[in-house]
Amino acid sequence: RTDPRKLDVTCCDTEGAVLARNTLLFTLLSDEGAEKIISNIWNIFYHMMLDETSLSLLIAQCRKLIPLAEKTLSEICYFWSLWLGTASFSSEQAKRFRENFREGIRNTREKLQDGFVVTSMRSAGPLAPVTFSAVDEQFRCFWSCGVTDDGSRGAENAKNVNPTFAFSASGDRFAVHYGTDPVSGFHFAESLASRGLELSDRSPSLVFNIVQAARHQFSAWCMAVIKRIQHSSASSASLVVRMYAG
Numbered sequence: 001r002t003d004p005r006k007l008d009v010t011c012c013d014t015e016g017a018v019l020a021r022n023t024l025l026f027t028l029l030s031d032e033g034a035e036k037i038i039s040n041i042w043n044i045f046y047h048m049m050l051d052e053t054s055l056s057l058l059i060a061q062c063r064k065l066i067p068l069a070e071k072t073l074s075e076i077c078y079f080w081s082l083w084l085g086t087a088s089f090s091s092e093q094a095k096r097f098r099e100n101f102r103e104g105i106r107n108t109r110e111k112l113q114d115g116f117v118v119t120s121m122r123s124a125g126p127l128a129p130v131t132f133s134a135v136d137e138q139f140r141c142f143w144s145c146g147v148t149d150d151g152s153r154g155a156e157n158a159k160n161v162n163p164t165f166a167f168s169a170s171g172d173r174f175a176v177h178y179g180t181d182p183v184s185g186f187h188f189a190e191s192l193a194s195r196g197l198e199l200s201d202r203s204p205s206l207v208f209n210i211v212q213a214a215r216h217q218f219s220a221w222c223m224a225v226i227k228r229i230q231h232s233s234a235s236s237a238s239l240v241v242r243m244y245a246g
Helices: 016-030 038-046 052-069 074-088 091-111 119-145 189-193 207-230
Strands: 007-013 239-245
Touching: 007 016, 016 038, 016 052, 016 074, 016 207, 016 239, 038 052, 038 207, 052 074, 074 239, 091 119, 119 189, 119 207, 189 207, 207 239
Parallel strands: 007 239
Antiparallel strands: none
């Protein structure tokens, strides 16, 4: 058996909240049984609004990580502490937190009302024209309910603010970039081509197919990372991830 090529990756960002999210992602994938909660990990990393199960997982992970990192990863730990703190909000604080966050989403959405937002159609390659309406619909759906719509009932249960989107160097002021679109980092040309679509096709909605393709690719990436971690040891790590804030 050939040992996997060693990977040493440095994540560098001036925004500590970005690094805190990245670190959280890798720690979730490092835990035993991670392959069973990939759907929840997707929610935590990509959804602005969360269901109770995903939020509970996020809070539990922060509670576990803070004591391990408060002396070595102070910038990252600061944001984990902020996220964990939302679990102790009074009913009035929680209400204000939720209302302010939703207002931020609404204000951003209103700025994008005119025209189409089709940035992610580039992920469809030669079938990009087919996805013109679908990617705009998906984008607007995300900025309406805060989740990606794959045909499940997840949107109905996502009533809680995802604190990983709520804090940044700007404090608790809503600072999510107006162009944020969870599916833009994935490829869906192959998924669409496998359906036999042609350039002349105009399916009523390809949103579900696009989101499912993104989720499938994210799951495949997660499983690859999990496999790497499972075959690593403290003395011989095939995957090293470093965080640098600055």
